[in-house]
Amino acid sequence: MFGRHGFFRGHFRCHFTPRINTIYKGGSYKYIGPCRCGLGPHAYYLDENGNLIHGWEIFDRDFEGDRKRYLMERIKYLEEEKKRLEKELKNEW
Structure with a gap:
């Protein structure tokens, strides 16, 4: 009914192994795109540093401080982006 590979047709073949001795807490990250x-x-x-990092390597479920710091940095970035866009819009008119 769903083909040879089952309902999800191979979607569960995407497995990631953690990078040993690498910690990606703090810092700033730029969103690139969704996982395949x-x-x-x-x-x-x-x-x-320009390294490509998977999302699960950045966020730790157990430490609320990093999540809060990330959200504060994100809010700050979005406010700066808003100011830049407002200035750009103002210069167009």
């Missing part, structure tokens, strides 16, 4: 597996909130980011 299409399951869950996976995404790719670029760090300050």
